[in-house]
Amino acid sequence: MERTLAPVQATAPVAPRTGRAHFYPDVADAQWNDWKWQFRHRITKLEELEKFLPIPAGERALRADVLRDFRMGITPYYLSLVDADDPADPILRQVAPIAEEYLFRDVGEEDPLGEERYSPVPGITHRYPDRVLMVISNSCAIYCRYCTRKRIMYEDAVPDVEIDRMVDYIAKTPRVRDVIVSGGDPLTYGTKKLESILSKLRAIPHLEIIRIGSRVPVSLPQRIDDELCAMLAQYHPLWINVHFNHPRELTPDAAAACDKLSRAGIPLNNQSVLLKGVNDDVPTMRALCTGLMKMRVRPYYLYQCDQIRGAEHFRTPVAKGIEVIEGLRGHISGLAVPTFVIDAPGGGGKVPVMPQYLLQHDTKNQRVVLRNFQDRLFVYHEPTGRARSVGERSGELDVDATPPITAETTATNGNGASKAASHAGAPAKNGNGKSASTRSNGSAAARVGADGKPVVGKSRWVHRGHSREERVRKANET
Ligand code: SF4
Structure with a gap:
């Protein structure tokens, strides 16, 4: 008997489970592009996250326990970069608590870089001769699970009186010619509040350079609006260090935010952290570094992950960082190769680590x-x-x-x-x-x-x- 094949059923293409259309199909442009809406609608609770991504059975209690130690914050925009079909998604891994964080919750240190030991006044770390770190905010658009400053992350703003004391320290310390304004994330402040701080700093005659450290172009690019850029442009020389870790963070929105800052005359440098399961391989880092160059962002540092409490699962052997740099150096433009550094524990400062040539x-x-x-x-x-x-x-x-x-x-x-x-x-x-x-x-x-x-x-x-x-x-x- 002649056998016939069953007709092939046409299958509808499966839409990727990522992007705004997947996670927030009903949100209007006016809301989506409003940074304050994004900030207000951050996912901060497990039950909110569960509406978008299921939590494996048996892990819920562990994850809830982790959040008692270190808060969660994910903007709708950053969530939209997640691939819902990938349980090990490198974007999600950076911001969502996972069981490994629970397992390692007692491994590591609260202040691995000894920032408080080198703090002449609260909020200032003065470790290098001519520059200081100034922590003006305790809040971020997203909370990175490996953050070195987990210990200070809570929603309250740093009191004005503390910020004034920091400014006063810099004003009275003539050898300080460079300040890194960080947090938390300074760009989560409103423009007026941020300007009030920058104007005080700029009034200090011996302070030559102001640098801002921010992950907002990565996590909340809507925040980089014309009003902010026009304000920042009044306080030159002003630099911004951004923090992209993965090529999927290099979106058109992020590129537009960086472009606005560049057009305001602000040089942009990127500081990545080498993270297991996120960017610890040559092809990923190569795509990140060359992609940043296209956005006119200079890859500046690649950090070895600090020995922060609860982040052991992100740490890689030092040899991995050397291998990554070796896979970049000579293979892509030298401009695109960051310096691999280890921040020496206890306050030793950044130590560059290179392949041996x-x-x-x-x-x-x-x-x-x-x-x-x-x-x-x-x-x-x-x-x-x-x-x-x-x-x-x-x-x-x-x-x-x-x-x-x-x-x-x-x-x-x-x-x-x-x-x-x-x-x-x-x-x-x-x-x-x-x-x-x-x-x-x-x-x-x-x-x-x-x-x-x-x-x-x-x-x-x-x-x-x-x-x-x-x-x-x-x-x-x-
Ligand atoms: S954005 Fe920066 S300061 Fe904020 S949690 Fe992430 S690494 Fe820490």
Whole structure:
């Protein structure tokens, strides 16, 4: 008997469960674009969040317990960035309490950076010689679960009298030439209140720079209106540090907010925090940094997550940050590469942590061995004041291992290792940053540098298949 196939049923396309249309289909534009409406309608209770996103059975009590320690706040706009189909959504993870936060509620510290130890008056932290942090607000549009200042987050505004004392301290401390106005989030204040503070600061003759730290362009971009920008533009030189963590936060609304601030003459720098499950991989950070550049926001710092209480599940090994930077440096514009820093516990300040590109510094022979982003090694001679012999030539060590410069050169795999390196036969890095490939290339193209000119070097320095240390050692023997 002849068998026939059942007709294929046409299925309606499934709409993505994200965006304003999914979460707030009935809210009119006038409300949605009103920052005060957004602020008033923040989700602050579990039962409100549950209307949009189910909470797994058995976790409700844990999450409620967590909220007794640290409040929740999610603007409707920020919620609209969440993918309701992804239980590990990186946007939601930043602002919603989860069971891991409960598990780690007693791990970490209240004030991991010792801000209060370096506080001459309440609200001021004076740790570096010429600049101070000034905390003028205890409130934010969203509350990030990993926030370093969880300990001060409650809804009350900082009393005016306290703010006046902070201003007074700066006025009486002539060595302070730079203030970082932070919180909480200063841009959650009304424009008049914020102006009253900025005008007092600007009246201090020795105070050169005012910086504002804000996550509002990320969480409440509607707040960046013309009135605010016109007011801020009167207090130059004024800079704003913003805080984008994930490329999905780079929305048209956020871009419009940043554009308004830029047009008011305000340079924008971004400070991200490296967060497990949010942005701890090279492709995500690359998309974030290049996307920020398109919005004229300079990636400034990538912070190692502080040892804050209840945030252990966000922390990554230090090696992860180094791997991320290694996957950026050389692969995208240097302007787009942030500095990876660890804020030293207890008040040591920011310590930059870099991948190692200077492999050897031979002070006797006045030469250094350098590694580039493709893991190629180069000798550079320092000035000696005398002519160098042929054996002292600068240039590439193992020129035959040089991969051709192709479009792939700019791509990296998930480990931050160069795809071009593995495709073209140059040593690809394994998880330890050691040379792993032994395949030879030796093509003519492999001897051409990024500028199209032959690279300087000697093919007798070919040591593929050896560790980086071994390659340096053998180079020194030649
Ligand atoms: S916006 Fe900034 S200050 Fe506010 S909770 Fe997030 S990280 Fe903390």
